[in-house]
Amino acid sequence: MRDPLLDLDRSEALRLLHEMVRIRRFEERCVELYSAERIRGFLHLYIGEEAVAAGAMGALRPTDAVVATYREHGHALARGVGAPSIMAEMFGVVEGCSRGRGGSMHLFDASTRFYGGNAIVAGGLPLAVGLALADRMSGRDGVTACFFGEGAVAEGEFHEAMNLAALWSLPVLFCCENNLYAMGTALERSESETDLALKASGYGVTAWAVDGMDVLACAAAARRAVDTVRGGGGPVFLEFRTYRFRAHSMYDPELYRSKEEVERWRERDPIDLFTARLAAAGLLEPGDLDRIEDEVVAEIDEAVRFAEAGTPEPVEDLTKDVYRRAV
Template structure:
């Protein structure tokens, strides 16, 4: 599959109530508005450093992470704002982290690329491509050795498939039958390199299956299809069948980061994918089914904007870390 081709995936869709479907839409709207506001804040120099946006990929986070519980673990990438929001980290703590405030979820030290919340078992945010895979295998091994009925969800991009850690981790996870759900967000570009220019075999689910674990592709622009695949995978893992691999075929509408000129892909290609935008796709379906009207949709939008306004106000008022504390967390502290 080349970068310009759209996925032709009809896969199953999970059976959700109208309330649950509206919740999927709500979460996607929260992510989209958070990302859009971050662009404005970045332009105003209130957010510094690198900024990798999730615009277009919201269906993956909303559909996937709804299928796990608080006892499960999540290991993410540097494009993790959406994952963190759906996982339940308060928007105020995320925005404070973006602002570099001590009230942020990582104490203001991580910024956009290193969101972390041990209490919610959200283990990053990792700036290294494929760097989260060994962490996920380690977390799953620890859970297995202590007989904890937990699943570790490991999110990563298609670029990670070219790294040695990917192959080592899938092999070990399959060999030891570890409770890991490997979730590849295949957005067709590893930074600026198209999938077909990096991989001779572009069916990433097929490649993963060679390690002896259940693997299949999913329409990553359909939140209900993602939820169905995630439910099937999580149930299989909890049943003791070992790890699973989901190839979420999705697309990012914006550049790799705000430092990226985005000259490596055709604008017409981007527009074709925008026609599959998961947010209007689901809202249209909900309205057609009589499960949502314009007033409901406006309320969802207004709630997201109000949540953002509160989060930004809290971030701007948040404390900066004292200079005297800058050497903390380098070494373990005595009790």
């Protein structure tokens, strides 16, 4: 198979590396802020899975829609939601992308067509089908990319969404981020068929598996899938086989997997692997990585300053945007 590095120009290579480093460092800063009790509530980290968001998001147009899960910081950043807006949301201030009401699990930004941040497992799947149906009925050629974990495959919403998308040939790209553990439940303990691409194909949906630790493989698969969907080929299901290096959430004691397993997967760190490949191919020059790190740190520092200067929502606005049925 032809090495995709041969078709990669230097600017695109550095963009992908920058995006992955940006996602990683943003989340590492969030860990520090959470430990200092500046960020409260739940916090689900994407560390280890950056290649999926960084690779896949580049295949989408600004007019396409994106739906994600509660582990969505990386998706939001890669989609173009501003780091200051996201960090402010983490801090729970009104300058946040959800006016401080959503927090880590409910990032939302209509201007980039980023529709969550959905805290309910599989909750974004029906939404993605609805967005795709709206594009179809409005005559738009948009694609809706729906990111979800493998735990969602066990939920009824997954099967309903897959069935309708296939039945109506809707323009949905289903991006399953299979990190092997739905919270603390191993895939083989919840699914009789662990080949999720094969499972999805049972609905008549084009599906294949991708190395989710390889950013170029993720990018190539996403481009092929988006071209198929946008060209009228119906929905596509991609199983990104990846791994999260951190626990399910900051509250998770992580008793369901061994440290040795985590360390084995850390040897396939997507950032380290891509950096080494770029250096070997002559696409990474001395000083490139240091420059990227400096740019990312400066951006995150500014995002933290923006969030720290944010405005808490007035108590009198507590019931604003809360609807009740008239009696």
